[in-house]
Amino acid sequence: MVNCEVCGKATEEIYRAEIEGTQMDACAKCARFGKVLYTPAKISLSSKESLKGKKAEKEEPEQKIVDNYAKIVRKIREKLGLTQEEFAKKINEKESLMKGIESGKTIPSFDLAGKLEKMFNVVLIETVEEEKADTGSSGSKDFTLGDMITIKSRKK
Ligand SMILES: [Zn+2]
Incomplete structure (x- = not known):
């Protein structure tokens, strides 16, 4: 859970958005008021889970x-x-x-x-x-x- 920097509400889907010239972590509702830089999907891809996935793909075939x-x-x-x-x-x-x-x-x-x-x-x-x-x-x-x-x- 992250808190939206704009409205302060806790949200699981956090957007990186540029709102009035400032980059903020915003919830979906607030992100709509600005320019969305990253979607929640992209943020979660940078987590450890995606690294694990890439390693599994590279594994030698059995x-x-x-x-x-x-x-x-x-x-x-x-x-x-x-x-x-x-x-x-x-x-x-x-x-x-x-x-x-x-x-x-x-x-x-x-x-x-x-x-x-x-x-x-x-x-x-x-x-x-x-x-x-x-x-x-x-x-x-x-x-x-x-x-x-x-x-x-x-x-x-
Ligand atoms: Zn918000």
Whole structure:
């Protein structure tokens, strides 16, 4: 709540207005008598809330393994005409891992997915376009980002 400098009434919508040559914080009614410099919307945009919003937009997009990774990996192998064992050897991975992936039980790591993408020109990693409904949980966002970094560095 702010008080209008002209009439002294408390108001939530304060306008920056030039009234008779003087800049004043005025309520909507009083602002009409002068030249409005800033509307309430513009004043609220300069608050912390808008900074939070901008930060959220700049956040790196999250990536995930595509849902049909099992199908894609199987297709690659079938195209090559290899058994699961041969295919696993070819790409330097464990046969058990590749079996798990083809059956959809094991989600491939980003490292493995990236390797297969490069080797066989397929898409296994997709970018998640996440709609951020909650702007007040910057703490949990930091955790997610940190968590991703940990996962990445662990695999190197
Ligand atoms: Zn007023």
